[in-house]
Amino acid sequence: xxxxxxxxxxxxxxxxxxxxxxxxxxxxxxxxxxxxxxxxxxxxxxxxxxxxxxxxxxxxxxxxxxxxxxxxxxxxxxxxxxxxxxxxxxxxxxxxxxxxxxxxxxxxxxxxxxxxxxxxxxxxxxxxxxxxxxxxxxxxxxxxxxxxxxxxxxxxxxxxxxxxxxxxxxxxxxxxxxxxxxxxxxxxxxxxxxxxxxxxxxxxxxxxxxx
Amino acid sequence: xxxxxxxxxxxxxxxxxxxxxxxxxxxxxxxxxxxxxxxxxxxxxxxxxxxxxxxxxxxxxxxxxx
Numbered sequence: 001x002x003x004x005x006x007x008x009x010x011x012x013x014x015x016x017x018x019x020x021x022x023x024x025x026x027x028x029x030x031x032x033x034x035x036x037x038x039x040x041x042x043x044x045x046x047x048x049x050x051x052x053x054x055x056x057x058x059x060x061x062x063x064x065x066x067x068x069x070x071x072x073x074x075x076x077x078x079x080x081x082x083x084x085x086x087x088x089x090x091x092x093x094x095x096x097x098x099x100x101x102x103x104x105x106x107x108x109x110x111x112x113x114x115x116x117x118x119x120x121x122x123x124x125x126x127x128x129x130x131x132x133x134x135x136x137x138x139x140x141x142x143x144x145x146x147x148x149x150x151x152x153x154x155x156x157x158x159x160x161x162x163x164x165x166x167x168x169x170x171x172x173x174x175x176x177x178x179x180x181x182x183x184x185x186x187x188x189x190x191x192x193x194x195x196x197x198x199x200x201x202x203x204x205x206x207x208x209x210x211x
Numbered sequence: 212x213x214x215x216x217x218x219x220x221x222x223x224x225x226x227x228x229x230x231x232x233x234x235x236x237x238x239x240x241x242x243x244x245x246x247x248x249x250x251x252x253x254x255x256x257x258x259x260x261x262x263x264x265x266x267x268x269x270x271x272x273x274x275x276x277x
Contacts, residue, residue: 119258119261119268177252179250183252198220208221208224
C-alpha cells in the first residue's frame with residue numbers, strides 16, 4: 001500500500017520526469033479500475049458503459065473476492081495479524097461500501113471482526129441503501145455503531161424541531177472503562193514519565209544542575 | 212535508580228532539562244502525566260465517505276452520533 005501511495009503521488013508531482021510521471025499515472029489508473037487493484041472491489045469498471053450504452057447488461061460490475069471473504073472471520077483475523085494487530089481485540093474498518101440495509105445487509109461482518117461504515121453522505125447512494133449510513137464511535141465504554149437516516153438540511157431540522165434520530169447499537173462493551181494507560185497514547189506518556197524519573201535522579205545525583 | 216549513564220543518555224537528559232529545569236518542574240510533570248494515564252480514553256469517531264457534504268457531516272459531528 002505504501003508503494004502504491006508513492007506511485008500515485010509520483011503520477012501527480014513528478015513533473016520534471018515525464019517517464020516517471022507516466023508510470024505513476026498508469027499505477028493510478030490501475031488502482032482506480034483494475035480488477036486486481038487493492039482498492040477497487042469489482043471485476044470491471046462500467047462507468048463509460050453506463051454513460052454511452054443503453055443495454056444494461058453491459059453495466060454490471062461483478063463484485064470481487066472481497067465480498068466473499070469479508071464474511072469470513074478467519075480471513076479477517078489473518079489480515080489483522082498481518083498488520084501487527086491482536087486479532088482478539090482488533091477490528092478492520094472499511095469505508096466506501098454502501099450497506100444496503102433495505103436488502104437486509106448488515107454492517108457487521110466476519111463475526112464482528114470487520115465493520116463497514118460508509119457514512120452515506122453521498123445523496124446518490126441513499127436510494128440504494130435505505131438509510132444514509134453508519135459511523136463508528138469508540139469511547140471508554142466500548143464500541144458503538146451509529147446508523148444515520150438521510151439528512152436534508154439544518155434548516156429543516158430547525159423548522160420541524162426534529163433531529164436526525166440516529167440510532168446506536170452497542171457492538172462491544174467493557175466492564176471496566178478503558179483508560180489512557182490502556183491505549184497507545186498511554187505507552188507514550190509512560191515513556192515520558194520514565195524519562196522524567198531518570199531526569200529527577202540525575203538532578204538528585206548532581207549529574208545535571210538545576211537552573 | 213540511575214546506575215550508569217552513557218554520554219548519549221546524559222546529553223538527552225540535558226536537553227530534557229531545558230524543558231524541565233528543576234526537580235520541582237520535573238516532579239510536577241510526572242504527577243500531571245500520571246493523572247492523565249488514569250483518565251478515560253477519549254472518544255474516537257470514525258466517519259468515512261464524506262463526499263463534500265459539509266452540512267450533513269457537521270451535523271453528525273455536532274451531535275456526536277449519540
